[in-house]
Amino acid sequence: MIRIALAACLAIAAAWPARAAVEIQEVTSPGGITAWLVEEHSIPFTALEIRFKGGASLEAPGKRGAINLMTWMLEEGSGEMDSQAFAAAQEALAAKFDFDIGNDTLSVSAKFLTEIRDASVDLLKTALTDPTFPAEAMERVRAQALARIRSDATDPEEIAWDAFDRAAFGDHPYGSDKVGTLESVAALTRDDLFDAHDRVLTKDHLYVSAVGDITPEELGALLDTLLGELPDEGASYPPMAELGIEGGVNIVPFDTPQSVAVFGHAGIRRDDPDFFAAFVLNQILGGGDLSSRLFTEVREKRGLTYGVYTYLADWDYAKLLMGQVQSANDKVAEAISVIRDEWAKVAETGVTAEELEDAKTYLTGAYPLRFDGNGRIARILVGMQLSDLPIDYIETRNDKVEAVTLEDVKRVAARLMRPEDLHFTVVGQPVGLEATN
């Protein structure tokens, strides 16, 4: 019964809805700010996504943690309002503002109800353009940042990422945690926060998308109100990071029952002609679903872990092929050995025709399913702009996946997958695992 249905479904696969049903408009405000918009009037709210490119990597020398602290302080007082007044106003509007700082972007995610859109926009504007960084609030938020730094120092996963980043990226901003160190955060002043704000929140770093109950004209006016007063220019972007890791194992001893291993080596640029082949290859090797090679070999066949995955890290200032696995201290050596073997196998022989077909049907089928909510679509749109993708990318993306051949995957596997360069940072008390550096 099942098999018949399967065959029937495969037969109609040609009729796949391979195109996501979103219509993107480019909107330029009277004041010259550009945004991508999808109108969706069935629910009376709008999701707005704002990005300031550069994020924590725009840090001034010696001020590690300033941009993070500045981001955490955006809700702590602005214009005439203190933090209590700001929060009460936001609650009363039932507007949702999220400020988040990453290595590549400072992101602002906002949702607001159509009926009270103007008041919501005015409120968000004060946080973005007129924060006051009150001294008393700064001490409280600084204490929260210091608590986070201490807490990360006892979390095996954080320790692993930190050690990997330090080894991989050295003095580049990627080489240290954006929250900063106990010393650097303790030394920050209010002036540093104003300076951090000037460095990041500027028009030359700005990318915007909106999805929801709003027309192009309304969005244009909103953009000028909300963002028109931002300064034109901020700090310049950092250079690409130079990759400082070599193949081997670095062990960071930590008292925990299960080791965490973070691994990786150089990756591939998005504008590389073989990027899509690499993307499909990663899906087969260790991509998110429950049937990748690593998932099958490390978890399903051997029970060595609950989770193992890989991904192409397409960061702005470094391109890596990365992965992570957690395994009991007495099993992690075997897990690493299986991962290395799979790495070598795929480098040497590529993948099978069936694996390639399965990965392509998954990736092309899953793509349109991503576009199923205002917030989700808005995040995709702003991500496309940050990656410098054309506005019609959604229509051509699946064709690029479809075009990948077995030869392409084999070629990119031989070039990309380098078992001898694969670096493991292991945090825990691994048994039978030799550190090599």
Next chain:
Amino acid sequence: MRRLFAVLIALAPALPALATEVTTRTLDNGLEVVVLEDHRAPVVVHQVWYKAGAADEPPGKSGIAHYLEHLLFKGTDDLEEGELSATVARHGGSDNAFTHWDYTGYWQRVAADRLELMMEMEADRMRDLQIDDVDIATEREVILEERSQRVDSNPYRLFGEQKMAALYMNHPYGIPVIGWRHEMEALDLDDAMAFYRTYYAPNNAILIVAGDVAPDEVFALAEEHYGPLAPTAGLGPRERPQEPPQLVERRMTFEDPRISEPYVSRDYLAPAREPGAQEEAAALVILSGILGGNDFTSVLPRKLVHEDQTALYAWSYYSATSYDATSFGIGIQPVPGVGLEQAEAALDDALAEFLEEGIDDEQFERVKFQLRAQRIYAEDSTRHLAERYGRGLTSGLTVEDVQAWPDVLQAVTQEDVMAAARAVLTRDRAVTGWGRAPAETEEEAAAMDASAPDAPVEEVTQ
């Protein structure tokens, strides 16, 4: 901001009452089917929820509900090991499952025209699971690794496990969903199949289909694929051991070197939403919003973080949807230099003040307005709407209860909230836990002892 606020209160009632279309039907074999329509994208979420979770496990078999959830991916008479997930992936979908004390759920998210295939496979594994001793041995290693990763590597989760064990003196909510390690290590094929045969049946399940679908078509497909499945005969009422009267506070101090920031966390035994009687739970939802729902304006953060500056963080939480009695929690993470005894005293003072002063009118209206707005934002995610029904229906509520819930919340008065607060916030029915790193020197240990409260710590007293 006062003028803005006045405008908003005037506007607030005008928010449109929109609702996703919900249609329900029960098949002859007892399967309850719920269809939620959302035609914005050609996507469907297909979920089967079993009214069986960790709190329904036999004594000594902790973890079997979750273990079985993993084993459901192993294969049936018609499906090879891993074939279900591979098939979903091949059709561009994603799938997974989840286990809780009150339910176990399985879901796929696919293009809407693939719904029938999902139903076919999910119906197949409702009754025809086929697993062997090899599957079971490997997968037991996986769940033990999962326990290591999620619980043993995380001191806050370990703390929570101990706290729940102390809060529930008799009810199985005191046993972790993933299981105690020593019992997980002994789980076998018979345990899994016994649980499976009893509870995985149409008369113990809820099918939820949400997305770009027509209800009549869903019902016809459900009839075709789930309709022929046999119900479990003689499935009795769902009764777990209940809590005796709780007469005395319990306290614990949990020390782990990985806890860098000490904290105090307290859970009170509290009522959950009951079918046809959700009022007290609704009052507690609003109480939680007023005490800790916002890091700036709520009572505990405002008093402890912003005014007294005793705390880095202060919080409250309440989970209203639960088959049996649930818990209401509060907590404080003090600023460095403030000991846990002082922090706990500050927390108690803030609560006492609140019980005396009552609720600020404006804050009350803001919290309720946010709940109204939440109904609009929630429409953006059909999956979350589907989960709302799944959790409700597996917790003993009806579709009518789930639909009435937003109105029940809006009907809550300040008096209701204060009455619920006085009824629930009593330490005789609570566990107070301190989490911290062990002292590294004798001096530190002496300092910690000096700040210990009168009640004995390091043990669960009752």
